[in-house]
Amino acid sequence: MASGLPGQDGGEGLLFLTDEQVRKGIEAMFFAYRAFTADPDRILEGMDFGRAHHRAIHFIHRSPATTVSNLLMILGVTKQSLNRVLRSLIDNGLVEARVGTRDKRERHLHLTEKGLALERSLSDAQRARMRSAYRAAGPAAVQGFRQVLEAMMDPELRRQFQTLKEGGV
């Protein structure tokens, strides 16, 4: 019955909240996220790294000298999960962990030249896809995209995201 009016949702103040519309959004998230991770996954397959390594590399790059604890909060995983990933990144010479000067318990994380090179290759691929999607959809759509994504986050998560957003680079 919803398909009786198959056009745009524009101008419909009520229809856009039907279960059908919402379900389509859910499925769009599912498929889009698969596309979103596809390029980095492709680059990493064959190396000894995976998606978790990509995430660590990304956030170390964007917040150099970050600590393990800080990374832990951002990524939302447990210590051991991150530790395994960091270990292999360090052992393979992509990440350097410098003991803190003020607090010697802390390790400050940095990408090496090699790490930076991989970061660039991964983020180039992912950015290219995102940029092309942005270009195809247009500026207004991009703003809506970002608004909905932020609204989906729990307050705590959104706070983290926004802190990151401002403090970044």
Next chain:
Amino acid sequence: MASGLPGQDGGEGLLFLTDEQVRKGIEAMFFAYRAFTADPDRILEGMDFGRAHHRAIHFIHRSPATTVSNLLMILGVTKQSLNRVLRSLIDNGLVEARVGTRDKRERHLHLTEKGLALERSLSDAQRARMRSAYRAAGPAAVQGFRQVLEAMMDPELRRQFQTLKEGGV
């Protein structure tokens, strides 16, 4: 340098494609996806099921009598991966696999009462989050959200998504 003009991107035809803007989109995807899967994950933890079971249940619900092969294509996983999941869903009485009448090689998948109950509980939670995000962001944002997500998909994936979209329910 991009942060020299920190305001809205509205009216900016060029700035919205800076690496900074694109990176924020990437991080928003990361955080939002975590929120997106959080509620079902919470419901499923403790049961013998996980995210993979949720996905199978979702697509069996929205396309009843679908075959294993069809589900395989939609989910983009291997036979064995799906089989493990389907097996436990069938063994626990959530899914029924009916031998096809026209083609007896096929198994047509259906949710049982128990399966429908779990599906409802999972999708209620996920839909509630999505609906609340939609409401907070407004109709225009929703349209943009969907446009960008679709633009991110590979053509093949997008074709699948759109077929699903129209044929659904």
Next chain:
DNA sequence: TTGGAAAGTCAACAACGCTGTCCTAAAATG
């Protein structure tokens, strides 16, 4: 100075992807 909290490491386990091989039954095709 001692005892708790915080940062990080390590061991072992679970979920869920993957590959590869082998198998049956049914359909399609020559």
Next chain:
DNA sequence: CATTTTAGGACAGCGTTGTTGACTTTCCAA
């Protein structure tokens, strides 16, 4: 009717990435 293809299932084994729990080392405050 014989052969090939297709749909599905079973089993073995592996890799990544999540989990919990126990363990140092370091810092700080009672």
